[in-house]
Amino acid sequence: MATTLPGGRPAPRRGGSYWGRLRGRRVLGTVAVYAALIVLAALFLLPFYVMVRSALMTNRQITAFEWLWLPNPPQWDNLRELLDESDILIGLRNSAGIAIIQVVCQTLFAAMAGYALARIPVRGRDLVFFGLLTTLMIPSAVTFVPTYAVVSWLGGVGTLWGIIVPGLFNVFATFLFRQFYLDFPVEIEEAGRLDGAGYFRTFFGLALPNSYGIMAALGALSFIGSWNAFLWPLVIGGQDAKTVQVVLSSFLTAQTIDLAQLFMAAVVGAAPLVIIFLVLQRYIVEGVKLSGIKG
Amino acid sequence: MATTTLPARAARRSAAARRRDRSATFAFWVLMSPMVVGLLLFTVIPIVWGLLLSFTDARSQITVGDWIGFENYQWVLGQQEFLRSLRTILVFTVFIVPLTFAVSLGLALLVDRAGWGRGIFRTAFFIPTAISYVVASLVWKLGLFNSLPYGVANLGLSNFGIDPIVWIGPGDIPWYWVVLVTVRLWLQVGFYMIIFIAGLQEIPKDLYESAFVDGGRPGWTTFRTITLPLLRNTSIAVIVLSLINAFQAFDEFYNVLGGGSFASGGNLSLARPPLVWLYQTAFGGQEYGRGSAGAFILTALIIAVTLIQGRVLGFGRSSAEK
Numbered sequence: 001m002a003t004t005l006p007g008g009r010p011a012p013r014r015g016g017s018y019w020g021r022l023r024g025r026r027v028l029g030t031v032a033v034y035a036a037l038i039v040l041a042a043l044f045l046l047p048f049y050v051m052v053r054s055a056l057m058t059n060r061q062i063t064a065f066e067w068l069w070l071p072n073p074p075q076w077d078n079l080r081e082l083l084d085e086s087d088i089l090i091g092l093r094n095s096a097g098i099a100i101i102q103v104v105c106q107t108l109f110a111a112m113a114g115y116a117l118a119r120i121p122v123r124g125r126d127l128v129f130f131g132l133l134t135t136l137m138i139p140s141a142v143t144f145v146p147t148y149a150v151v152s153w154l155g156g157v158g159t160l161w162g163i164i165v166p167g168l169f170n171v172f173a174t175f176l177f178r179q180f181y182l183d184f185p186v187e188i189e190e191a192g193r194l195d196g197a198g199y200f201r202t203f204f205g206l207a208l209p210n211s212y213g214i215m216a217a218l219g220a221l222s223f224i225g226s227w228n229a230f231l232w233p234l235v236i237g238g239q240d241a242k243t244v245q246v247v248l249s250s251f252l253t254a255q256t257i258d259l260a261q262l263f264m265a266a267v268v269g270a271a272p273l274v275i276i277f278l279v280l281q282r283y284i285v286e287g288v289k290l291s292g293i294k295g
Numbered sequence: 296m297a298t299t300t301l302p303a304r305a306a307r308r309s310a311a312a313r314r315r316d317r318s319a320t321f322a323f324w325v326l327m328s329p330m331v332v333g334l335l336l337f338t339v340i341p342i343v344w345g346l347l348l349s350f351t352d353a354r355s356q357i358t359v360g361d362w363i364g365f366e367n368y369q370w371v372l373g374q375q376e377f378l379r380s381l382r383t384i385l386v387f388t389v390f391i392v393p394l395t396f397a398v399s400l401g402l403a404l405l406v407d408r409a410g411w412g413r414g415i416f417r418t419a420f421f422i423p424t425a426i427s428y429v430v431a432s433l434v435w436k437l438g439l440f441n442s443l444p445y446g447v448a449n450l451g452l453s454n455f456g457i458d459p460i461v462w463i464g465p466g467d468i469p470w471y472w473v474v475l476v477t478v479r480l481w482l483q484v485g486f487y488m489i490i491f492i493a494g495l496q497e498i499p500k501d502l503y504e505s506a507f508v509d510g511g512r513p514g515w516t517t518f519r520t521i522t523l524p525l526l527r528n529t530s531i532a533v534i535v536l537s538l539i540n541a542f543q544a545f546d547e548f549y550n551v552l553g554g555g556s557f558a559s560g561g562n563l564s565l566a567r568p569p570l571v572w573l574y575q576t577a578f579g580g581q582e583y584g585r586g587s588a589g590a591f592i593l594t595a596l597i598i599a600v601t602l603i604q605g606r607v608l609g610f611g612r613s614s615a616e617k
Contacts, residue, residue: 029408030408033405033408033409034409034412036405037405037406037409037412037416040402040405040419040420041415041416041419041420044419044420044422044423044481044485045419046439046447047423047431047434047435047438047439047481048422050434050438050439050447051430051434051438054438062445063443063445064445065444065445065450067450105329108329109329109330109333110330112326112327112329112330113326113327113329113330113331115326116322116323116326116327117327120319120322120323120326121319122316122319122320122323125323128327128331132330132334135334135338135339137598137601138338138342138594138598139539139542139543139593139594139597139598142543142570142573142590142593142594142597143338143341143342143345143590143594144573144590145345145573145577145583145586145587145589145590146341146342146344146345146346146348146587146590147337147338147341148357148577148578149341149344149345149348149357149583149587150336150337150340150341150344151337152357153357153358165333165337166333166337168329168333169329169330169333169334169337169338171330171334174330198318198322199318199319199322199323199326200322200325200326203326224424224425227427228426228427228428228429230427230428230429230545230546230549231545231546231570231574235574235578245427245429245430248427248429248430248433249429249549249550251433252429252432252433252436252437252550252554253550253553253554253561257437259437262433262437263433263434263437263438266430266433266434269427269429269430270425270426270427270430273425273426273427274422274425274426276425277422277424277425278418278422281418281421284421284424285421285489288424288486288489288490289489289490289493291486291490291536292490292493292494292529292532292533292536293532
């Protein structure tokens, strides 16, 4: 294969020498790369360390002018007090419910629409697709005032469904599913259709079960987004239907602050997602790569 | 191709074919219906409704009030606070977008070069993606950048004999920008790093080899002549995404600067981005008409900036945008 340099000159190919002559510089380079990586990784993990360390300390230890590396002894009472005295459990339950429903419905609705747009030839399909794409132009966070008006008119203020339902329709995911089904091997489907299966049976029986990869990638990302959402749950749910983020925020912006409990609350609010993240990282990476297409 | 069978085909496009068309149409709309109904209800109707509200004197009511033309728009554009919020978000964007680009690309290059332990480092940089802005704001405000002497940053500085800094507060030096910019950087660079790593892996390795033969030594030269040009699409995606996200910043400003009662808003007057202004106007002051007008002005701005940026990046140096 003839490679061309950006300048337009065809480059003669003489393999080997490049990597060979690189070796001298390489040792020094590798040391520098790893030194930088270790320092940066420590910096990136520092906030986690500070959070967990402070969560297991007494207030007196946190505010001491001497830096304490480890809580000694760990104050597990902070956790018990937090669970007993605050609304965080309600917040956790609400957030879990919201996230699960949103992930399932968002993924299913997007897959259904994406499949229809990719595979069912009807008149006006391109028009529908174009219509969906125009809604991608509108920055969602900015339309929260008018959307609040509609949800309020429907009686959704202060309810969980008011938080959930408007977030079930993800156009970008629809777009990605359409892309995915366009590349889906037609032969599999045609074999199914010869058996007399209609579009519904082809979709639910063949296409959907064969798209677990993309579903996991988009689902994992949407779980994170759902759990971490703040503005919309704050506006709609407020103090009547609190998510964990709203509970944490009201601690943080309260008049009086109990530092140790706040850090413990942060740990409790973040822990479920950190665990999910570590377990599903492979899928999340795929999801992020897909998101890169958006630009 | 099969021109000879035209009449036959026309005959065959009879009842059976029409039935198949009808079943296709039916299936199409059933599968589309959740998405279409949802978008109509929660995107299209709100936009129309909001547009109507913005031309009426809707106060402490979400129904359309009396028609007052462009008064709300004039009011919003005449508000010093609103104009200041635009300046605030501009300053924020000017810092956060290039920094995000540079840091996430840097991390991607480093992780890409690492052999052993590559997955561990990638996870270390990527895991903040799982953390919410609220949690991160909490750690930044009360832990890392606590203004009292026991804050982590202040403790660190005290080793060099530097007095504690009031990170969040009305001082001569706006230190709170350090807090606001670093918290967003920490949360989002891992995400963009993943996109960059994916882009880097698509660059064919023999390009670097050929460049070497031509005298291009690895390092800055190959980075400038090979890596960066071939990352063009990835770079555009990262810039556009981080820009749109920065324009809609709310969470970290609200949680880092906010505090105390709703009315006082803590230190929010220091740096109030448009979304916080919108939130306080629409929900604090029950000004839905004016709030909607503000929302549309902002939407127009974001779309305009995105389009201008798309053209600038799309056509490179040739564009003549202001």
